[in-house]
Amino acid sequence: MVKTVTGEESHLTSIEHRLNQSHLSSQVGLVIGNLSSNSDRVFVFDLVPTPVNDAGKPASWVVESKEDKKKGGSKSKSQSQSNAGAVLEIDREWVAEHARQVSRMLVGGMKVVGIYIWVNENLFKNSTLVLCQTVKGVADAAPIRDIVWDERLLIHISYSPRRWTCKNCSLSSNITSSSLRPCDFKMGRVLSTLQKFKCVYNFDIRFPISRDSVSKTFAGIVRDIISSHGEELKKAKALIDGKLVNVDEQYTSDCVHEVEFLIPFTQQTSLQAYSEDEVVGILVFSGSICSYAYSNSKEPISQALADIKGDIISSLHSRLDVVCDEADGQMDSVADGSGEAVNEVSTPIPVPQLQLQSFRERCCLSFPRRVFVPWLADTYICDYIQPSETLEVLKDHCVELMSMEAPTDTKTILEPEGESVTLSTNSYWETLTPLSTELKTSSLNNHSDDKGSVSERHLEKSSNVSITAALLVLILSILVGVMLFVFRT
Structure with missing residues (x-):
């Protein structure tokens, strides 16, 4: 309370x-x-x-x-x-x-x-x-x-x-x-006592898709992955300004502290054991996120680290929400324009709303990038810009949603994720080759390789004999030459 x-x-x-x-x-x-x-x-x-x-x-x-x-x-x-x-x-x-x-x-x-x-x-x-x-x-x-x-x-x-x-x-x-x-x-x-923390978090998640989850939508699968990765991130150790620190201590400096998280590979919950019949594909989720967090100076460092971790996961959820909202808006606009229900034949369903079982080819879904706008007392808030949008959308959001003046100088807006560094998901469906077939194929290849290896071994032996004979001839010629030189002298 x-x-x-x-x-x-x-x-x-x-x-x-x-x-x-x-x-x-x-x-x-x-x-x-x-x-x-x-x-x-x-x-x-x-x-x-x-x-x-x-x-x-x-x-x-x-x-x-x-x-x-x-x-x-x-x-x-x-x-x-x-x-x-x-x-x-x-x-x-x-x-x-x-x-x-x-x-x-x-x-x-x-x-x-x-x-x-x-x-x-x-x-x-x-x-x-x-x-x-x-x-x-x-x-x-x-x-x-x-x-x-x-x-x-x-x-x-x-x-x-x-x-x-x-x-x-x-x-x-x-x-x-x-x-x-x-x-x-x-x-x-309150604002003048805040401690500032920054983290650039790179991730590359490869998540196996089981047959039990094919009935879910693409967005639902990604949301589950984000939540699962959030549990992994909670256990991650952190470096602050390149050093291990006591999380029970407090920071009282005015500078921005750089945070880096270390996640052991052995603790990744997404790396589960699946049988050949259970896995129908793999979803690759990768990108780079910039995160800021502000913590009261009376709070321990552990609170700031928890805020950074929470911001990373919230940012992933927010980007997915933005993509889903845009997809819903497209569907609503088409339905309003035609006056009829939208179907898959007349209008393609956006990727976030598709069920995984409805497509078998590779697909790519680009997420919006995060930008930061100056707010109160050297703090920042953020917004998400789609590839097709400009910073003018950001100004409208600041005025309408946050009741603040729109930034007049675009140089004050931070774009640490850049144009080329975007959050993206690549989902590819490739039916796994049965293990028995692979073994048969590999055994056939090995059998054919064994036939060829016999001749290769003969060639290797003959080449070794030739080299040895050449060396002996060279040594004998040198000895004969030395002896003739001595006798003539």
């Missing part, structure tokens, strides 16, 4: 000032922060408002009571703020979708740890159920894979009276008013 929540004072204060100037009756958004290793403290970096939906409507709005509607504009703002009959409405699905997309843009040590709501005190008290349901939807859409945490935060910024409060919201299936429990909230320095 989280006991203390510390927010970045300089940034959150400016957010509160902006909300006061906006004169909005309500606003809902995401809480971006970091959870401590023992899950009792959360450090809040930013509050990101959920943008308007596709129809141009806000994610939250206030439904006034009938009495308030009758009075109309004659009621003052202070009276409307204290109205106990108003109801808060939230587009929970849209907030959850916002959380899903924002979670892709966060690097190691940064998580969607909850939501915030900007309403008056009365509305907050009357909207406990809808707020808890929104928190639950955000947690399902943006899960924290590497930490077991059955709660999320609900930060209330009240403008009548003006104050900040924070509560833990339980993620149990039965959501009631008792699902909210208070926790301490305070302002302080």
